Amino acid sequence: MWWQLVAATALLSAARAVDRNNFKTCQQSSFCxxxxxxxxxxxxxxxxxxxxxxxxxxxxxxxxxxxxxxxxxxxxxxxxxxxxxxxxxxxxxxxxxxxxxxxxxxxxxxxxxxxxxxxxxxxxxxxxxxxxxxxxxxxxxxxxxxxxxxxxxxxxxxxxxxxxLRSKPQQKEGEEGAADAAAPSQDAADTDPGAWEENFKSFHDTKEFGxxxxxxxxxxxxxxxxxxxPEHADSFALKSTKNTDPYRLYNLDVFEYELHNPMALYGSxxxxxxxxxxxxxxxxxxxxxxxxxxxxxxxxxxxxxxxxxxxxxxxxxxxxxxxxxxxxxxxxxxxxxxxxxxxxxxxxxxxxGTTPLPQYFSIGYHQCRWNYNDQDDVRQVHGKFDEHDIPVDAIWLDIEHTDNKKYFTWDKVKFPDPTDMVHNLTAKGRKLVLIVDPHIKRDSNYFLHNDAESNGFYVKTKDGKDFEGWCWPGSSSYLDMFNPAVRQYYASRYRLDNFHGTTNDVHIWNDMNEPSVFSGPEVTMNKDCVHHGGWEHRDVHNVNGFMLNMASYEGLLERSNGKLRPFLLTRAFFVGSHRYTSVWTGDNMAEWGHLKITIPMCLSLSIAGFSFCGADVGGFFKNPDPELFVRWYQAGAFQPFFRTHSHIDTKRREPWLFDENTMSLIREAIRKRYSYLPYLYTLFYELETSGRPVMLPLWAEFPAETPTFDMDDQYLLGRSLLVHPVTDAGASTVSVYLPGADTLWYAVDSHQKYVGGGTVQIPVTMSSVPVFQRGGSILAKRERVRRAAILTLDDPFTLVVAVDRNNSASGTLYIDDGESFEYRKGKHLYLSFVFDGKKLTSRSLDAGQLPSRTWLERVVVLGWSSGAASALVESRSVGRVTVETTYDQASQTLTVRKPGVSMAEEWTVSLQ
The missing domain is CATH 2.60.40.1760 (glycosyl hydrolase (family 31))
Incomplete structure (x- = not known):
């Protein structure tokens, strides 16, 4: 059947570079x-x-x-x-x-x-x-x-x-192309052959409304x-389109997308x-x-x-x-x-809108593949993370976990007891993430299809029939999320009594929601399909994925009676999608160019409100060599969303399947990510409250420095960390621009001090990533290694104080339970730290309160020109206590050991 041929063609396309002939140019689009x-x-x-x-x-x-x-x-x-x-x-x-x-x-x-x-x-x-x-x-x-x-x-x-809007011109006898009197006058739209109907390849678009x-x-x-x-796989600074197509915003499923062109991708x-x-x-x-x-x-x-x-x-x-x-x-x-x-x-x-604070686990490391084979495979994978002492917070399952691509179901042979599988994960502090795509298999033995068909929940063709296309399950139809009744029904599918085998620790991934239709024009839905309210698909195409995300989010929210923050990942997006979901950059490749492009792609998303962004670490297609794989982990460790993912036809690539040295470097990168989770979590809280992106271009903080305007290879993580991942094979040095003529920067590993206002050459080995803390900042870390993020919530903090030229610094820290919405009721701590050259002070920035066992384990002062004999610690609970300090003259680093104060109360640490 032709359906089978279309499906085979779509699958084959996954094995080669994108065929641009499958997608329109501006010249092939009549309105453009x-x-x-x-x-x-x-x-x-x-x-x-x-x-x-x-x-x-x-x-x-x-x-x-x-x-x-x-x-x-x-x-x-x-x-x-x-x-x-x-x-x-x-x-x-x-x-x-x-x-x-x-x-x-x-x-x-x-x-x-x-x-x-x-x-x-x-x-x-x-x-x-x-x-x-x-x-x-x-x-x-x-x-x-x-x-x-x-x-x-x-x-x-x-x-x-x-x-x-006008009436369609009627041809008069003997007069080809004459306009109807209902049209006020002729213009290009009256005479353009694509104004009322348009062909692209074998597809015909009827335009009822012209x-x-x-x-x-x-x-x-x-x-x-x-x-x-966004979204384009191109430079951060937009290029002139004088001699090219314009940048296109049209949500499309693009296999192995090309770099450095204005083609449309998954979101708009x-x-x-x-x-x-x-x-x-x-x-x-x-x-x-x-x-x-x-x-x-x-x-x-x-x-x-x-x-x-x-x-x-x-x-x-x-x-x-x-x-x-x-x-x-x-x-x-x-x-x-x-x-x-x-x-x-x-x-x-x-x-x-701003992004709601995500659950703490979600900013940890995620392990994904299309597909983990079965329940035993999942058990072995997360067991190996423990065996090799590598933190991980979530295991993900792609489409093969379902009963023949029927979402909200399980393959009963491969996953006979999913609840037990989930409990094995949560016993170690981990979560499960499942994929749920928008295409609904047309199968009379599938409850979701039967409900949708009998209730009229599907998107319609121009003739009023249920739209039928081809995607992973074969013949499929698509729920009309513009219908409030459909969204309510869809949200109810996530209830624990409806979605058997899930718990509140199972989270969701919405893929293919452009929507992807293998048998459709440009691999998507026909524009003359009709949605609830009579709107043609051409009117609403770019917001289609948004509507699915909104319904999914509501379902996850209702599942816990509004108590727990949902975690959701999407591929398609529009304005406001960041209120419901995180995003990744789609079907990339295991190539150095695709590693490089993650920075401008996520920067473009971040300034457009979508901070919770990442890319498939290692590349979705092809097989990364050890060097590329390590460098991608090191880069991903400092991006907001951190997940590895790979195609079903690639080699398995769990860290322990590489040589010992490669695995060790990957472990080091992941552990470094976990040490910075308190800082990242604080940035996400401030994203919700202020709209300030987590990932920033340098010009956001240094707006007058023109050298930063075209930078694609480095960025700021919050205001305090400058990150320049190594994105070239065989690199032994990296050129890093440090902005701010009066700004000091400290290498986070060596504590070496640099003065901003120019470019410096930084030597790198396979274990090093150029990351710098800004002088004048204080950030919080947790440095004890645990198997998952949620297990660190009671662990003590280290405050890293990087002084500016005036020996002063400031910073913030946010703490809550890591999963609920209780933080919006004041059950949190939002702290301010100020160092004035002699005394470090902690004060609350709001009226939030949280019973907390966390305490201050260490203060590290960078750029300190001389030692201090001791430090006087003062707080309500400890009183006045003198503690030890150590000083490293070579790196000018002063360490205050075990101040021991509770983070839930105000305190001071004074250098003596």
């Missing part, structure tokens, strides 16, 4: 072709200033397309925290247009006071606090000013396009580079950050349809920006121009005015 063909400086759109009305928080007006007299509504809102939002929609559409904000925003944005401060025949100025927007009439343009400085301009290049693309350009004035719009976040020496700003293009983004950069092109020259009179200024083009929907844009990088990160997460 039309939008990209718009000429600069000829915008027909006019803001009718005489229709403008204002209230306390917004202004409203009409926009007209002067070529066809179609009217649009324009709304501009002032939001709190230096952010504006504007929407453009048809005034009288033939049917409603899809708005994705109803699903993905964390909450309704808080409005700020806005007032009209200037009116002229040509423009209107509205002001909100220190910011203003200048609205130009003809041609329509919006200029956004931050504290008097122009930072973002919309439609400055005149590339706006809004294809109004052309409905929207597009708009944005100029980031003063920006050297632009970043974001249409958020762009423009950064320059003096300012940072962000633009969120809130649209869930297929989207292409052109980038132009005056720094690369060595041309003077006409926008800057026209608006500000500047002779020369860097600028990044972006052009967003989407197939359907409306224009819904958030403009975040910074001015600093961390301001933009906060402003974005105020709209999209």
């Amino acid at each position: 072709r039309r939008c990209r063909a718009v000429q600069e400086g000829r915008s027909p759109y006019k803001l009718l200033l005489d229709t403008l009305q204002a209230d306390a928080n917004s202004v409203h007006a009409h926009v007209v397309n002067t070529e066809n007299s179609v009217l649009f509504t324009f709304q501009l809102y002032a939001l709190t925290d230096d952010t504006f939002r504007f929407k453009i929609n048809e005034l009288s559409p033939l049917r409603p247009r899809y708005t994705v904000s109803q699903h993905v925003l964390d909450r309704e944005p808080r409005l700020a006071r806005l007032e009209v401060t200037e009116r002229t025949p040509d423009y209107v100025v509205v002001t909100a606090g220190p910011n203003k927007v200048q609205l130009f009439g003809a041609p329509f343009r919006l200029d956004f000013y931050s504290h008097g400085t122009l930072v973002v301009s919309a439609n400055a290049r005149g590339l706006m396009r809004f294809e109004h 052309p409905e693309a929207v597009a708009l350009d944005f100029s980031f004035v003063g920006a050297h580079r632009a970043y974001g719009i 976040i249409p958020f762009l950050v423009g950064h320059g020496e003096g300012h940072t700003a962000g633009v969120l293009w809130l649209n869930a349809a297929e989207t292409w983004v052109d980038i132009a950069n005056t720094v690369d092109q060595n041309v003077v920006s006409s926008i800057v020259s026209f608006v500000s009179g500047a002779a020369s200024s860097p600028q990044v121009d972006a052009h967003f083009m989407s197939e359907s929907g409306i224009v819904d844009v958030f403009v975040m005015l910074g001015p600093a990088p961390h301001d933009v990160f906060r402003q974005y997460t105020a709209v999209a």
Whole structure:
């Protein structure tokens, strides 16, 4: 049957590099072709200033397309925290247009006071606090000013396009291609052969509602580079697309993706950050349809920006121009005015939400493979971790654990007693993670299929039938997660009395949720499929994975009656997905280039709100040699999500299957990760409370240092650690840029001190990873080796104090039970540490309280120029106690041994 041929072809594709012919170019996409063909400086759109009305928080007006007299509504809102939002929609559409904000925003944005401060025949100025927007009439343009400085301009290049909904042109007898009188006038959308139906390879896309693309350009004035719009396997700083396809945002299942091109991958976040020496700003293009983004950069092109020259009179200024083009929907844009990088990160997460604090185990090390063979295999694998004294927190099972790819079931031969398997793991402090994919096997003996079919829960074809595609189970249909009843039903599948063999210590992995359809166009669902509410799949494609994640998260939350934090991993994502799930970068390869690309890919995700990011350690496809494998473990140990994973056709690669030296180096990397878990956990807490990414580009902390703007090979983990993984074969040295002319940096292994403001050559061996602690920081570690993270929660802490030029430092530490939501009720500790050159002080930063047996085992002061005879420790429980110190002159390291104070109370340690 042809189904079998399609499946075989899909499986074979896993064994070779991606076939780009299976995926569209912009030229093969009719709406991208039309939008990209718009000429600069000829915008027909006019803001009718005489229709403008204002209230306390917004202004409203009409926009007209002067070529066809179609009217649009324009709304501009002032939001709190230096952010504006504007929407453009048809005034009288033939049917409603899809708005994705109803699903993905964390909450309704808080409005700020806005007032009209200037009116002229040509423009209107509205002001909100220190910011203003200048609205130009003809041609329509919006200029956004931050504290008097122009930072973002919309439609400055005149590339706006809004294809109004229209009736299909009817051919008159003898007149081929004549337009129907219902259409106000002809334009490119009326004559484009792909406007009403489109073919790609053997697939035919019927477009019942015709052309409905929207597009708009944005100029980031003063920006050297632009970043974001994940997901792409490309450089962190976005490249000019003048001679290439635009960056594409269209969630797709791409085997063995290529590096350094703008092809679409598994997820889409249409958020762009423009950064320059003096300012940072962000633009969120809130649209869930297929989207292409052109980038132009005056720094690369060595041309003077006409926008800057026209608006500000500047002779020369860097600028990044972006052009967003989407197939359907409306224009819904958030403009975040910074001015600093961390301001933009906060402003974005105020709209999209922050990541809830994950369970403590989830930031440990995860062991995964497609597939562990059976229950005995799982037992042996986690037993070997103990035998070789390597920490691990979760064992993962891929699709082969199920009964013939029927999710929420078990293969009864391979996994006859899954509850016992789970208990064997949890007895050692570990968890189990199971894969649950969105394709539902069409099998009359499968309860989930029968329930979905009888209740009408599947996505429909354009003809109203259940959509049927081909994926791992064979013939499959897909639950329509846009239907609230379907989401509620799906969430209920995770209840312990429904999902037999699971416990609250079993967590979930949503894969293939782009959705992947082996038999579909571009390996995904046909665009003319129909979802709940009558929305075509073309309208909602990029948010499909988000909806599955939301239902899965709710199911895991309800499973524990809201007590335990769910852990979930996804491949597909959209704006706001980070509120529910972690992410990995998909089907990479065991190659050095794929190791290198993990850094820019995760940085792009991090600045777009998705900090809980990692890559398949070792590469999903192919077999890594020992050197690559070790270097990937060392890199993964300092990324937020740390999991190894591999394809079913690769060699087994558990650490003990390599030689003793390789295994020892892997063990060392994993143990180092575990020593830093308190610091990482604190960063995740501060991510939830402040929106500050866990993984940061250097320019986030050193915004004026232009050498950092193009860096792809190093990053900051929080504000205190600079990480430069070794990503080249046979490397004996690594060039590390240490930012900040007045900043001190300390190698975390040798404690050697460096002065920032330039590049240093760091010798490396196979056991070394260039990681540096920032002078002026204090971070907490736990240095006792345990088999799993949860077993360390009562272990003592070591505080590493890295002094700055003033011999001072500060830092924070967050502690809770590691798994529940009780921390939101005040059952936690959030501590501040301050060292003033003589005295280290611990104080509580909030009213949180937590009975805790943890205590302070050691204080290590880096960069201390002379020894101290002793240290005086003072706290309520210990009183006043003098303890010993040691000093290493060579590394200028002072160690205070066993202060013994409880971390749950305030205390001081004074050097004598």
